[in-house]
C-alpha cells in the first residue's frame with residue numbers, strides 16, 4: 404500500500420477497520436445507504452399522484468410530433484395521444500429509440516451488465532451493520548459491492564464494462580465469463596464471503 408499525508412491516514416484507518424474481510428487496500432468503502440427499490444418507486448409514484456400527476460402504466464411512447472401551431476408537443480402512445488407543453492424523457496437505454504421521431508440521436512452505448520450474488524455462511528460479517536458498500540478500481544474493471552440486503556447473498560457488480568448490445572436484445576442467460584471474473588475477484592480480495600467454497 405502506497406499512500407501519503409491525509410490519504411495515507413484515511414486509507415490506513417479504512418484498511419484496519421475492515422482488515423478481517425478485505426484482503427486488499429485498493430477499495431473505497433462508500434457511506435451510501437441501501438434503499439428498498441420497490442418501496443422507493445412506490446413512494447415516488449404516491450408523491451407524484453399527490454401533486455396531481457396521472458400515472459399511465461404499460462404505455463409505450465411511439466413517436467413525438469409538434470402540433471399545428473408549434474406550441475405543444477403531441478406524444479403518440481399505445482394508449483392514445485397526449486398534448487404536452489413539455490416532455491421529459493427517462494427511457495434509459497431506449498432513449499434513442501424514443502427520440503427517433505425527432506431525428507435526435509444521443510451518444511449512448513448500451514452494454515450487458517449483470518450482478519453476481521454470493522451466498523455466505525458468514526452472515527454477520529456481511530450484514531449492513533458491519534460491511535460497507537464499496538467500490539474497487541482495478542486496471543480493467545470498476546467493481547462495486549453491497550452488503551446482504553433482502554436475501555442471503557453479497558452482491559458484486561462490475562460497472563459499464565459488458566458487451567455492447569441493442570436495448571431490446573438483453574440476453575436472458577448470465578455471461579459466465581464475467582461471472583467467473585467476479586468470483587475470482589471475491590476469492591482474491593474478500594475470501595471470507597465465499598468460504599467454504601474455496
Ligand SMILES: Cc1cc2nc3c(=O)[nH]c(=O)nc-3n(C[C@H](O)[C@H](O)[C@H](O)COP(=O)(O)OP(=O)(O)OC[C@H]3O[C@@H](n4cnc5c(N)ncnc54)[C@H](O)[C@@H]3O)c2cc1C
Pocket residue numbers: 462463464465493494495496497501516517518560
Ligand atoms: C445489473 C445492474 C444492477 C444494478 N444494480 C443497482 C443497484 O443495486 N442499485 C442502484 O441504485 N442501481 C443499480 N443499477 C442501476 C439502475 O438500474 C439504473 O440506474 C436505473 O434503473 C436507471 O433508471 P432509469 O429510470 O433512468 O432507467 P430505466 O430503469 O432503464 O428505465 C427506463 C424505462 O423506460 C421504459 N421505456 C423504454 N422505451 C419506452 C417507450 N417507447 N415508451 C415508454 N417507456 C419506455 C423502459 O421500459 C424502462 O422502464 C443497476 C443496473 C444494472 C444493469
